Amino acid sequence: MLALAVPLAQVAPAMAACVADSGTTRASLVELYTSEGCSSCPPADKQLSKLTQAGPRIVPLALHVDYWDYIGWKDPFAQASFSDRQQWEVHANQHRTSFTPHFFVNGKEVQDWQSDLSDNLRASTTPAPARIAVNAEPQGTSSLHLKVDGTITPGTKARGPLQMYVVVTEGKLGSQVNAGENRGVHLDHEAVARNWIGPIAIHGDSASFDRVVNVPQLGTGHVGVVAFIQDATTAEVLQAVETGTCKAT
Numbered sequence: 001m002l003a004l005a006v007p008l009a010q011v012a013p014a015m016a017a018c019v020a021d022s023g024t025t026r027a028s029l030v031e032l033y034t035s036e037g038c039s040s041c042p043p044a045d046k047q048l049s050k051l052t053q054a055g056p057r058i059v060p061l062a063l064h065v066d067y068w069d070y071i072g073w074k075d076p077f078a079q080a081s082f083s084d085r086q087q088w089e090v091h092a093n094q095h096r097t098s099f100t101p102h103f104f105v106n107g108k109e110v111q112d113w114q115s116d117l118s119d120n121l122r123a124s125t126t127p128a129p130a131r132i133a134v135n136a137e138p139q140g141t142s143s144l145h146l147k148v149d150g151t152i153t154p155g156t157k158a159r160g161p162l163q164m165y166v167v168v169t170e171g172k173l174g175s176q177v178n179a180g181e182n183r184g185v186h187l188d189h190e191a192v193a194r195n196w197i198g199p200i201a202i203h204g205d206s207a208s209f210d211r212v213v214n215v216p217q218l219g220t221g222h223v224g225v226v227a228f229i230q231d232a233t234t235a236e237v238l239q240a241v242e243t244g245t246c247k248a249t
Contacts, residue, residue, distance in 0.1 A: 018224070019135045020056075022241035026106070026128035028121050029228050029240035030060045033086045033102040036075040037068030039181035044101030044113060049190040052171065057125060059240040060191040061167065061226055065100060073180030077173070077192050092235035107235035129156040130229045130239035132164075136246055144168065144246070145212045146197075148227050152205040152238075160233025163199035164207040168215060170194045171222040171245060191224075199232070 032048045034041045051060040065086060066078040086098045093109040103110040105120040135147040150164045173189040195214065200207050207229070215223050228240035 018243040018246040020133070020225075020241045020243040022128065022130075022132045022239050024128055024131060025057065026124060026126050026238070027057045027059050027240045028124045029104075029106050029226075029237045030058060030117075030121070031089075031104040032060070032062050033065050033082065033098070033100055033104075034062055035065050035068040035078060035100050036175055036177055036182060036187055037071055037073045037180045038100045041101045042182070042185070042187060044103070045187065045189060047113070047117070049188070052190045056242075058121060059226055059228070059242045061169065062189060062192045064192065065098075067098075068100065068180070071180050073177055073182065076175060077189065077194070079193075079196070081196065082193065089235050092233070104235075106237040106240075107230060128239045129153045130162075132227045132229065132239055132241045134166075134225050134227050134241060134243055136225045136243055138246070139212050143212050143214050144223070144225070146209060146225060148209040148225075150200075150202070150207040150227070150229050150239075152202060152229070154205060156238070158231045158233075158236075158238075160231050162202040162229055162238065163232050164202060164209070164227065164229050165196070165198035165200065166209050167193050167197065167226040168195035168213060169224045169226055169242075171224070191226075193226075199230075202229070 048060050051058050063082040064075050064077040065083040066080050067083050090098050103113040106124045110116050110120050130152050132150045137145045139145050148166050170192050171190040173192055175187050177185050200209050222245045224245050225243045229238045
C-alpha cells in the first residue's frame with residue numbers, strides 16, 4: 001500500500017477554489033494504469049479522457065507506471081509507487097499479472113476494457129456505504145489547501161481496514177514522444193495522478209485530511225482533486241468523488 005505525498009513545484013496561474021460532495025450514490029472510480037512507453041496505451045488514454053465528460057458519477061484517474069521506461073522513453077508522469085499500487089490491486093483481485101493498459105473500476109479488474117468497461121460502470125452504480133466531501137482552495141500560485149472528510153455509513157461491513165486517499169490530478173497534458181514504442185507521436189492526457197496522499201486511516205466511522213499541498217510542476221492550470229475510500233484487503237472502492245478542474249483564473 002502507498003504512503004506518500006509527492007511534493008511538486010510551482011505552477012504559474014492562480015486557481016479558483018472548488019468543492020465536491022459525493023452524495024449517497026456510489027460513484028465509479030476508474031483507474032487506468034498506463035505508460036507513454038506503451039504502444040497499446042494511447043487508445044485507452046483516449047477512452048479515459050472521454051470519461052472526464054461522463055458526469056459526476058464517474059471519477060477517472062490515470063496512473064502512469066514506470067516499468068516501461070527501460071525501453072527507451074522515460075514517462076514524465078510515471079511514479080514507481082503507481083507500479084506498486086497496480087501490483088497490489090492485481091493481487092487483491094487474485095490475479096498475477098500487471099500490464100498496460102490496465103483498467104480497474106472501483107477496485108475490480110477489467111480484463112478486456114474494450115468490451116467490458118461499460119458493463120462494469122453500469123454495475124457499480126449502487127447506494128454508497130461511504131460519503132466524501134472535498135474543499136480545495138488555492139494558497140498563492142503553487143499550492144492548494146485541501147480539506148477532505150470521509151464518513152462510513154453505520155453498519156457497513158468490510159473484509160479489511162478501510163482507508164482514504166486524496167489525489168491531486170492534472171489535465172490538458174501533452175508530450176511529444178521522441179523514443180521507444182511511441183516514437184514520433186504526440187500524446188495527450190487527462191486526469192493524471194500527480195500528487196498522491198494516503199493511505200489515510202479511518203478512525204471509527206470517519207477520516208479527515210486538512211493540509212496545504214504543492215500542486216503539479218507543469219502548470220497547465222487544469223488541476224483537480226480526487227478522493228476515495230477503499231478496502232485495504234479486497235481493493236473494493238466504497239466511494240469516490242472529484243472536484244473537476246479548479247480552473248486557472
